[in-house]
Amino acid sequence: MPTNTFAVKLVALDGVCKTMRSIFLCWLAAGMAAVAAASQPNIVLILVDDLGYYDLGCNGADLHETPHIDRFANTGVRFTTACAMSLCTPTRATLLTGKHAARLRMTTWAEKAAEGSPKDRKLLEGESFSELAHSHTTIAKYLHDAGYLTAIVGKWHLGDANHYPETHGFDVNIGGTQWGAPVTYFWPYSGMRQFPYGRQLCYVPHLEFGKPGEYLTDRLTDEALRILDRAQGRPFFLYFAHYAVHVPIEIPPDDMRHFEAKLHPGLRHRNPAYAAMLKNLDDNVGRVLEYLRQRGLDQNTIVIFAGDNGGYIGSYKGAPVTNNAPLRSGKGALYEGGIRVPLLIRWPGVTTAGAVCNEPVVLTDLFPTLLHAAGLSPAADAVDGEDLTPLLKNPAARLDRDALFFHHPHYYYPRSDGAMTPSSAIRARDWKLLEFFEDNRIELYNLSQDPGEQHDLAGQMPAQTAELRQRLHAWRESIGAALPKPNLDYKPSEQKPEKPIRKSDSKE
Numbered sequence: 471m472p473t474n475t476f477a478v479k480l481v482a483l484d485g486v487c488k489t490m491r492s493i494f495l496c497w498l499a500a501g502m503a504a505v506a507a508a509s510q511p512n513i514v515l516i517l518v519d520d521l522g523y524y525d526l527g528c529n530g531a532d533l534h535e536t537p538h539i540d541r542f543a544n545t546g547v548r549f550t551t552a553c554a555m556s557l558c559t560p561t562r563a564t565l566l567t568g569k570h571a572a573r574l575r576m577t578t579w580a581e582k583a584a585e586g587s588p589k590d591r592k593l594l595e596g597e598s599f600s601e602l603a604h605s606h607t608t609i610a611k612y613l614h615d616a617g618y619l620t621a622i623v624g625k626w627h628l629g630d631a632n633h634y635p636e637t638h639g640f641d642v643n644i645g646g647t648q649w650g651a652p653v654t655y656f657w658p659y660s661g662m663r664q665f666p667y668g669r670q671l672c673y674v675p676h677l678e679f680g681k682p683g684e685y686l687t688d689r690l691t692d693e694a695l696r697i698l699d700r701a702q703g704r705p706f707f708l709y710f711a712h713y714a715v716h717v718p719i720e721i722p723p724d725d726m727r728h729f730e731a732k733l734h735p736g737l738r739h740r741n742p743a744y745a746a747m748l749k750n751l752d753d754n755v756g757r758v759l760e761y762l763r764q765r766g767l768d769q770n771t772i773v774i775f776a777g778d779n780g781g782y783i784g785s786y787k788g789a790p791v792t793n794n795a796p797l798r799s800g801k802g803a804l805y806e807g808g809i810r811v812p813l814l815i816r817w818p819g820v821t822t823a824g825a826v827c828n829e830p831v832v833l834t835d836l837f838p839t840l841l842h843a844a845g846l847s848p849a850a851d852a853v854d855g856e857d858l859t860p861l862l863k864n865p866a867a868r869l870d871r872d873a874l875f876f877h878h879p880h881y882y883y884p885r886s887d888g889a890m891t892p893s894s895a896i897r898a899r900d901w902k903l904l905e906f907f908e909d910n911r912i913e914l915y916n917l918s919q920d921p922g923e924q925h926d927l928a929g930q931m932p933a934q935t936a937e938l939r940q941r942l943h944a945w946r947e948s949i950g951a952a953l954p955k956p957n958l959d960y961k962p963s964e965q966k967p968e969k970p971i972r973k974s975d976s977k978e
């Protein structure tokens with residue numbers, strides 16, 4: 471064989487080897503990418519502000535229409551007994567850190583924590599921080615460090631600019647500030663608002679360019695989809711914390727007409743503006759789900775839909791906002807109407823379509839669940855939540871957890887409602903005990919027989935009551951919960967009359 475022919479064959483052979491090596495490397499890379507994709511699912515966490523458990527069609531709403539969310543519920547697990555803290559800031563803090571709001575000492579909403587305890591009530595409220603300290607590692611920080619694109623779109627409410635999402639592991643922040651509600655849902659979403667410490671210009675950041683009539687929930691969804699466009703194959707964590715359906719209850723009048731026409735006596739829900747706001751939210755949830763489906767991302771994306779506290783039962787411009795019946799009370803209370811929230815989870819390959827889970831869970835559980843989903847482990851500091859994966863695989867399973875605890879050492883509205891005074895609660899399976907600090911009143915309910923918490927059994931069941939009370943006290947002590955104290959300057963005659971809620975009020 472002539473040397474040059476041999477050389478040509480060697481070169482050819484080398485070329486074949488290179489090609490085969492390239493094919494092998496491509497195959498290996500594809501395999502590794504598949505492994506990475508499987509171990510790093512995308513996560514979309516949709517949190518709706520002040521959405522009551524019964525506000526959704528799939529949970530039994532009557533006036534309201536939520537077809538996209540209802541269809542989504544049928545593709546995964548619908549939880550019937552999911553709880554949150556009773557207000558915005560505590561739930562957001564616990565959800566992102568896996569630590570109980572009482573352990574974090576973030577038990578009331580940020581603006582109120584900054585304002586401090588009222589001085590004209592029987593008790594001085596327990597200490598509560600308005601900012602999430604950087605010593606607490608958020609789920610966003612874990613996911614960011616693991617290579618995820620991390621984005622928050624919407625409400626933050628966990629501190630001032632020194633504690634904004636960018637300082638807690640989020641690569642992108644569209645809309646997150648220290649304030650709990652927009653001044654208005656219409657562009658430019660800004661205006662002056664009166665706080666006890668003075669007037670402030672409040673705004674929703676990074677939405678400066680818009681047009682008259684533009685609606686906040688629509689715009690936030692535009693922004694969220696734009697962020698996903700830019701993920702470019704990177705695993706992503708989208709924390710989509712809608713400002714809706716918190717007050718102010720605002721929606722274009724044309725959107726309300728359908729619900730005004732639908733009103734009739736006997737409906738559980740009676741606010742057509744709120745119904746229209748919720749319908750708009752549902753449309754926008756549908757847009758996100760459709761975006762994922764069209765791009766095939768739904769096959770590797772965990773989607774969670776939840777509310778942050780019970781429905782708001784106060785009035786807005788003279789009309790009750792929502793109704794949590796048959797659950798008792800609403801946002802700000804530790805009765806079920808204040809803490810029961812919608813929770814829907816779809817995790818491809820793990821959840822089964824149409825599943826319903828009745829196990830009591832709390833949104834704190836999302837932190838360990840999502841860390842597990844991403845193949846991560848929390849650091850050694852305390853995690854109060856439980857990994858929900860066993861329930862997602864088998865909704866009939868039970869968690870190895872004795873009880874859920876709630877702690878709200880604060881006052882809320884209306885002042886005349888005893889449910890809205892400082893309190894703690896324990897739920898141990900079907901039994902729930904509430905303790906009210908003003909008069910040390912104890913109430914005991916069997917939730918399986920009495921979901922509306924109407925029949926107080928504390929007097930009839932002293933042993934059960936004493937045991938649960940002791941467990942509640944032991945829990946509070948174990949996590950260092952802040953307790954209210956007697957207000958030595960309190961004079962009942964000095965109580966201020968109740969104020970109606972105005973558009974400019976900053977309710978969490």
Ligand SMILES: [Ca+2]
Pocket residue numbers: 519520557558716778779978
């Ligand atoms: Ca809320």
